[in-house]
Amino acid sequence: xxxxxxxxxxxxxxxxxxxxxxxxxxxxxxxxxxxxxxxxxxxxxxxxxxxxxxxxxxxxxxxxxxxxxxxxxxxxxxxxxxxxxxxxxxxxxxxxxxxxxxxxxxxxxxxxxxxxxxxxxxxxxxxxxxxxxxxxxxxxxxxxxxxxxxxxxxxxxxxxxxxxxxxxxxxxxxxxxxxxxxxxxxxxxxxxxxxxxxxxxxxxxxxxxxxxxxxxxxxxxxxxxxxxxxxxxxxxxxxxxxxxxxxxxxxxxxxxxxxxxxxxxxxxxxxxxxxxxxxxx
Amino acid sequence: xxxxxxxxxxxxxxxxxxxxxxxxxxxxxxxxxxxxxxxxxxxxxxxxxxxxxxxxxxxxxxxxxxxxxxxxxxxxxxxxxxxxxxxxxxxxxxxxxxxxxxxxxxxxxxxxxxxxxxxxxxxxxxxxxxxxxxxxxxxxxxxxxxxxxxxxxxxxxxxxxxxxxxxxxxxxxxxxxxxxxxxxxxxxxxxxxxxxxxxxxxxxxxxxxxxxxxxxxxxxxxxxxxxxxxxxxxxxxxxxxxxxxxxxxxxxxxxxxxxxxxxxxxxxxxxxxxxxxxxxxxxxxxxxxxxxxxxxxxxxxxxxxxxxxxxxxxxxxxx
Amino acid sequence: xxxxxxxxxxxxxxxxxxxxxxxxxxxxxxxxxxxxxxxxxxxxxxxxxxxxxxxxxxxxxxxxxxxxxxxxxxxxxxxxxxxxxxxxxxxxxxxxxxxxxxxxxxxxxxxxxxxxxxxxxxxxxxxxxxxxxxxxxxxxxxxxxxxxxxxxxxxxxxxxxxxxxxxxxxxxxxxxxxxxxxxxxxxxxxxxxxxxxxxxxxxxxxxxxxxxxxxxxxxxxxxxxxxxxxxxxxxxxxxxxxxxxxxxxxxxxxxxxxxxxxxxxxxxxxxxxxxxxxxxxxxxxxxxxxxxxxxxxxxxxxxxxxxxxxxxxxxxxxxxxxxxxxxxxxxxxxxxxxxxxxxxxxxxxxxxxxxxxxxxxxxxxxxxxxxxxxxxxxxxxxxxx
Numbered sequence: 011x012x013x014x015x016x017x018x019x020x021x022x023x024x025x026x027x028x029x030x031x032x033x034x035x036x037x038x039x040x041x042x043x044x045x046x047x048x049x050x051x052x053x054x055x056x057x058x059x060x061x062x063x064x065x066x067x068x069x070x071x072x073x074x075x076x077x078x079x080x081x082x083x084x085x086x087x088x089x090x091x092x093x094x095x096x097x098x099x100x101x102x103x104x105x106x107x108x109x110x111x112x113x114x115x116x117x118x119x120x121x122x123x124x125x126x127x128x129x130x131x132x133x134x135x136x137x138x139x140x141x142x143x144x145x146x147x148x149x150x151x152x153x154x155x156x157x158x159x160x161x162x163x164x165x166x167x168x169x170x171x172x173x174x175x176x177x178x179x180x181x182x183x184x185x186x187x188x189x190x191x192x193x194x195x196x197x198x199x200x201x202x203x204x205x206x207x208x209x210x211x212x213x214x215x216x217x218x219x220x221x222x223x224x225x226x227x228x229x230x231x232x233x234x235x236x237x238x239x240x241x242x243x244x245x246x247x248x249x250x251x252x253x254x255x256x257x258x259x260x261x262x263x264x265x266x267x268x269x270x271x272x273x274x275x276x277x278x279x280x281x282x283x284x285x286x287x288x289x290x291x
Numbered sequence: 292x293x294x295x296x297x298x299x300x301x302x303x304x305x306x307x308x309x310x311x312x313x314x315x316x317x318x319x320x321x322x323x324x325x326x327x328x329x330x331x332x333x334x335x336x337x338x339x340x341x342x343x344x345x346x347x348x349x350x351x352x353x354x355x356x357x358x359x360x361x362x363x364x365x366x367x368x369x370x371x372x373x374x375x376x377x378x379x380x381x382x383x384x385x386x387x388x389x390x391x392x393x394x395x396x397x398x399x400x401x402x403x404x405x406x407x408x409x410x411x412x413x414x415x416x417x418x419x420x421x422x423x424x425x426x427x428x429x430x431x432x433x434x435x436x437x438x439x440x441x442x443x444x445x446x447x448x449x450x451x452x453x454x455x456x457x458x459x460x461x462x463x464x465x466x467x468x469x470x471x472x473x474x475x476x477x478x479x480x481x482x483x484x485x486x487x488x489x490x491x492x493x494x495x496x497x498x499x500x501x502x503x504x505x506x507x508x509x510x511x512x513x514x515x516x517x518x519x520x521x522x523x524x525x526x527x528x529x530x531x532x533x534x535x536x537x538x539x540x541x542x543x544x545x546x547x548x549x550x551x552x553x554x555x556x557x558x559x560x561x562x563x564x565x566x567x568x569x570x571x572x573x574x575x576x577x578x579x580x581x582x583x584x585x586x587x588x589x590x591x592x593x594x595x596x597x598x599x600x601x602x603x604x605x606x607x608x609x610x
Numbered sequence: 611x612x613x614x615x616x617x618x619x620x621x622x623x624x625x626x627x628x629x630x631x632x633x634x635x636x637x638x639x640x641x642x643x644x645x646x647x648x649x650x651x652x653x654x655x656x657x658x659x660x661x662x663x664x665x666x667x668x669x670x671x672x673x674x675x676x677x678x679x680x681x682x683x684x685x686x687x688x689x690x691x692x693x694x695x696x697x698x699x700x701x702x703x704x705x706x707x708x709x710x711x712x713x714x715x716x717x718x719x720x721x722x723x724x725x726x727x728x729x730x731x732x733x734x735x736x737x738x739x740x741x742x743x744x745x746x747x748x749x750x751x752x753x754x755x756x757x758x759x760x761x762x763x764x765x766x767x768x769x770x771x772x773x774x775x776x777x778x779x780x781x782x783x784x785x786x787x788x789x790x791x792x793x794x795x796x797x798x799x800x801x802x803x804x805x806x807x808x809x810x811x812x813x814x815x816x817x818x819x820x821x822x823x824x825x826x827x828x829x830x831x832x833x834x835x836x837x838x839x840x841x842x843x844x845x846x847x848x849x850x851x852x853x854x855x856x857x858x859x860x861x862x863x864x865x866x867x868x869x870x871x872x873x874x875x876x877x878x879x880x881x882x883x884x885x886x887x888x889x890x891x892x893x894x895x896x897x898x899x900x901x902x903x904x905x906x907x908x909x910x911x912x913x914x915x916x917x918x919x920x921x922x923x924x925x926x927x928x929x930x931x932x933x934x935x936x937x938x939x940x941x942x943x944x945x946x947x948x949x950x951x952x953x954x955x956x957x958x959x960x961x962x963x964x965x966x967x968x969x970x971x972x973x974x975x976x977x978x979x980x981x982x983x984x985x986x987x988x989x990x991x992x993x994x995x
Contacts, residue, residue: 029409030420037423037485043449044438058447059455106332113325114318121333127594128340130535132542134563135587138350138570138580139343162339165332182696185663190710190757191684194324200709204700223431225545226563230571241433245549255441262434266426273429274422281421284490317665 048072048259055256071260080235081261084243087232088265091153091239092221095160099168099217100210102161107172107209108198112184122173129166133226141230151234159231160221168213171283175209176202212283215276222269240265344587351580371581380557381582384565391472391561392540395479396533402480403487408517410488411495421492424485432482436549439478440465468558471551475559479546487532494528495521538593541586562586613639613797614660614765619669621655621821629655631821632669637765637797642788644812645801647844648942652821653801654769660799661767662686674764689758690767694774695750697742697757703729704738707756728760731790747775748783755787759794766791766798772807784810805845809833817841819942834981839893839990842983843940848898848928851957852938854987855894861885864894864984867935867955871911877979882995884984892993893938895983898928901959903967904976911977915957920967929959929967931975940990 047055048071050064075081110118140159144150179202187197203210225241232238238246244261248254273280351371353364375381410420427435442449443464454462464470498521506516544563547553553560553568560568562582570579614637621630630652637643645653658664659671662683671678678686698706704725711721729735732752742750751771758766771787772780788811791798802808808815809829816826817840825837829845836842842850855864861884863872878884884892896913904912915931932955959975967973984993 026409026412030413030416033406033409033420034423036481037427040438040442040481041426043442044434047441056447059452060447060449102332102335105328109325109328113321113328115322115325115329121329123598125336127591128336130538130590130594131340131344132539132563132583132586132590134542134544134566135347135583136340136343137567138576138583139346140339142346143343159339162336165336169332180694180696182692182694183698185683186690186692186696186698188663189661189683189688189690190761191713192709194321196713201698204698207700219429223429223433225431225433225548226542226567229548230567241431241545244431244437245433253437253440255437255444258434258437259441262431262437265434266430269429270426273425277422277425280425281489281493284493 044259045263047255048263050256052254052256055254069260071256072264074254074257075261075264079243079247079257079261080238081240081243081264083236084238084240084261085264087153087237088222088239088241091156091160092218094153095157095164095221096214096217098157098161099164100214103165103168103172103213104203104206104210105198106165107169108176108202108206110169111173111176112179112181112202122170125166125169129163129170133163137226137230140227144231151232151237153237155231155237156224156228156239159227160224164217164220168217171213171216172206172209175206175212179205208279208282211276212279215272215280216283218272219269222265344584347580347587348584350576351584353577355575355577355580357574357576371577372585374578375581375585380560381562381565383557384560384562384582387472387559388541388543388561391476391543392537395476395483396536396540398476398480399484399487399536400529400533402484404491406484406488407491407495410492421489424489426485427482428486428489430482432545433549435478435482436546439474439481440550443474465551466555468555471555471558475546475550478550483536490528490532491525494525498524534597538590538597541590541593613637613641613674614799615670615672616656616660617670617672619656619659619671620667621652621659621664622667629821630659633821633823635816635823635826637799639797640795642791642798642800642811642813644808644815645799645818646803646805646808646815647818647824649803650820651818653803653818655821656818657767657769657799657801660686660765661688661690687764688767689761689763689765690769691751691754691758691771693770695742695754695771697750697753699742702739702741703734703745703753703756706742706753707760710757710761724760728756731759731793732756748779751775751783752786755790759790763796766794766796768798768800770802771800772802773804780807787811806847809845815845817844819844835992835994836895836983837992839895839938839940839985840943842895842985842992843943846897848958848960849944850895850897850983851901851959852893852895852940852985853933853935853955853957854891854938855935857884857887857890857892859888861888864892866894866913867933869913869933869935871913871977871979873911873982874979877982880995881984881993883993887986887993891987893985893987893990895985896957896977897981898958898960900978900981901957901961901975902978903929903959903961903965904974908974908976911979913975913977914972915959915975917967917969917971917973918956919969922963925963926960927963927965927967929961929965929973931957931959931973933957938987 046062046064049067049069050061051066051068051070052074054061054064109115110122136159141150144155149155183201183205184194184197187201192200223241224239225245228239228242229245232242240261244258244265247258247261350364352367352369354366354368354370356363356365406424410417413420443451445451445461445463445466448464450464451462454460462470464474502520502524503516506520511520542563543561544567547559547561547564548567551559553564557565563586566579566582566586568579569575569582573579614635616633616635619630619633620628622628633652633656635643645656647653655664659666660673662678662681662685666679673686673688683690698709701709704722707728708721708725711724716724725738726735729738732755734749734752734756737745737749737753742753745753751774754771768787772783775783784807800811809832812829814826814828815832817824817832819840825832825841827835832841832845836845839852843852853866855866857864858870860878861873861881862878863870865871901913913933915929915933917929917931919930921928921930935955937954937956961967961975965973985991986993
């Protein structure tokens with residue numbers, strides 16, 4: 011775009027930089043508040059006027075999150091459920107994305123539109139029947155109670171992303187493989203998959219984020235303490251009268267760090283996934 | 292000038308049909324393979340979405356009584372739906388969800404685009420800014436709700452401290468209807484605007500640079516260029532993002548449930564919160580199913596209305 | 611025994627489109643056969659049928675003597691180079707070349723040996739550990755060839771492998787491909803839309819149009835004795851000038867517009883059938899290189915034209931002129947025909963660079979009657995004896 015050469019103090023103080031600074035404030039201040047508050051002592055969390063900088067700095071909340079509350083358990087549950095769901099989604103989704111992207115199937119179009127519509131479906135509509143089903147199977151409060159719905163709900167979007175990436179691979183790849191003598195499965199594994207890796211990373215990071223942050227189903231199906239995930243666990247900290255914000259924030263920081271790092275590492279994939287078409291929140 | 296279609300090279304055009312030939316065996320094999328590949332995923336999805344929704348529809352049409360160990364469903368009735376329509380709280384939830392969605396989406400769009408425009412002009416550090424923008428998106432909504440709950444807290448929240456400093460007194464944000472709603476919107480907007488900004492920014496970056504030069508040569512001002520050149524080109528990306536966002540908004544649950552519990556009263560009770568409360572607090576599964584099903588129907592309606600956009604999206608990527 | 615033998619091969623698509631009509635062609639061992647024609651003429655479809663990538667609707671396809679209609683590409687012992695090479699971007703050059711061998715479960719040592727050998731032939735040895743993304747267009751093209759060569763197939767198939775290269779590189783690679791093919795000595799079927807490539811590279815060239823084979827001969831024969839108007843117009847650059855003309859008595863002269871051209875006995879005898887067209891219309895073909903400028907004192911048949919435009923190439927002048935005869939266009943031979951604002955009687959001649967030709971003046975061309983061609987105006991077929 012327009013590259014005006016700025017001179018003198020304009021190079022640092024100018025409209026763009028000031029606005030950028032404002033944006034940084036906009037995003038950064040609440041984040042700072044979250045992190046800073048996690049280091050306040052429990053006594054100072056509810057002080058009026060509030061401490062803008064924790065004094066003294068304390069990691070008591072982090073300890074209490076793991077010791078007093080079972081945050082360690084919640085973290086483990088979230089991790090297991092998220093990783094397994096993501097693995098399932100990627101496995102099933104890659105095959106489906108390949109089929110719907112590169113194989114001649116009739117009714118492909120309708121299927122894809124249907125998948126798109128399912129991906130915006132309100133969860134609330136499925137909560138009760140799923141609850142009943144899980145109850146029947148005795149699977150309430152278990153890992154599979156969440157892994158199965160998470161996989162099913164994240165598949166449509168993942169299939170879309172993977173399909174888009176598959177479409178970008180030159181169409182002669184399969185033919186070359188055939189001529190070289192590779193079986194269809196071998197072709198997918200050795201030739202197509204490596205080229206679809208960016209798509210797999212993209213679908214993976216989206217799925218991870220979705221599973222990590224899901225609340226409604228986790229609240230409904232896995233309310234027992236041993237199987238709670240982080241969102242549910244954190245929301246249940248405390249009692250009716252007391253909301254232990256300090257501990258909550260400590261737990262929140264611990265919960266946000268891994269996903270923050272992952273998203274940072276894979277940010278190129280997130281961004282390209284957002285621009286490749288079907289855009290979800 | 293005459294044109295000759297070299298009849299010497301043409302086959303004798305007799306009435307005989309071209310050789311029927313053997314059917315394309317290979318194509319059929321590939322199609323079959325495709326179904327085998329796609330089946331597991333499709334069955335999974337269908338199993339967990341289609342069947343439950345049908346069950347939900349059925350449930351909403353029957354008298355459902357929760358017992359200790361499950362349900363007893365009797366009869367076929369529209370009572371759940373008539374109760375729904377007559378329930379002020381449902382009508383409110385419907386209106387609230389819709390208005391809430393419209394306002395937040397519009398604000399997010401405007402703010403997000405503004406941020407994107409600023410960042411697009413950034414020469415250094417754009418990558419870091421984009422990384423920063425991703426953090427609110429990756430935050431758990433529950434955590435976001437807790438954070439803003441802390442900020443809005445009546446006694447020691449940061450916001451009320453600021454208000455006091457300015458001399459605006461001691462507001463009870465989460466305890467009063469309108470401020471609670473606005474507060475919730477702010478929390479939502481804070482979390483989602485950066486995400487919108489990324490989408491718009493990515494779209495801006497992909498626009499060809501020479502049209503701006505052409506506009507500049509033609510003498511267009513910055514605002515004019517944005518309105519008449521940038522925006523129309525961004526429209527497809529934005530339209531799609533907005534459509535998805537709006538359709539998903541009907542599921543609004545996490546934020547109201549954790550931040551306000553649906554209150555004060557029922558001021559921030561969205562459709563999903565209403566459904567959840569009905570089913571799992573009041574054990575009114577029939578009523579809850581009615582809420583759930585009607586919400587799903589609304590989303591379906593929205594999908595069908597946007598069907599053209601969906602199809603274009605699929606067609607666009609169909610090579 | 612021919613390496614590849616096509617007998618009345620047809621391809622009809624499910625939607626009814628008849629892409630290849632009754633194609634019969636034989637490619638001998640070690641021969642470089644070029645399939646050439648405008649886009650949509652069926653040449654690529656034919657190639658893909660040999661490869662086994664398209665089913666054959668009817669007819670017989672033989673490779674090495676055995677019928678392969680129902681065999682998969684792998685079983686046909688063929689190798690193919692695609693237009694955009696389709697190199698595996700995530701594999702190194704060595705892995706790309708060795709992939710097919712690995713699939714055949716050859717030992718690692720054998721694979722390495724063959725890959726090294728092939729890389730040497732193609733000059734790729736120092737690039738073996740690079741990925742395709744790091745190579746230039748020409749190098750990628752060589753890797754694609756290497757992939758094909760290393761398999762030591764019975765037939766090479768090439769689908770417009772040079773189209774993605776820029777003009778200069780294309781000329782250079784043309785020679786390389788020919789050289790490599792001659793060294794390897796494997797029968798090759800090469801598809802292109804560029805008739806210059808066809809002429810310079812092919813042992814024989816098969817001209818196709820709308821799914822039908824027009825003529826299959828050595829390049830020189832195609833040039834000297836085109837079987838019909840399409841081949842005549844398609845081969846040679848700039849294209850042959852084609853005009854409507856009337857035949858004089860006994861086939862001893864033709865009249866182009868208002869100009870009379872006497873034909874020497876040698877020509878009349880060679881085209882003895884021309885006599886039966888006496889008084890009737892035929893199509894006369896004159897290649898631009900057969901219309902040098904007539905020097906003062908030239909006694910042979912002369913064609914006078916009004917010069918429209920002169921293009922100086924350094925080695926020659928390309929003179930665009932007009933005569934008062936009606937021009938004939940072979941449908942589909944040149945895309946430019948459909949686009950050009952055609953003027954009746956246009957023609958092109960290639961003359962000595964020192965000829966004093968100027969736009970707006972009249973110029974006499976010496977007609978090289980040995981090269982003159984005659985075609986039936988209805989069927990388009992060439993008129994000989």
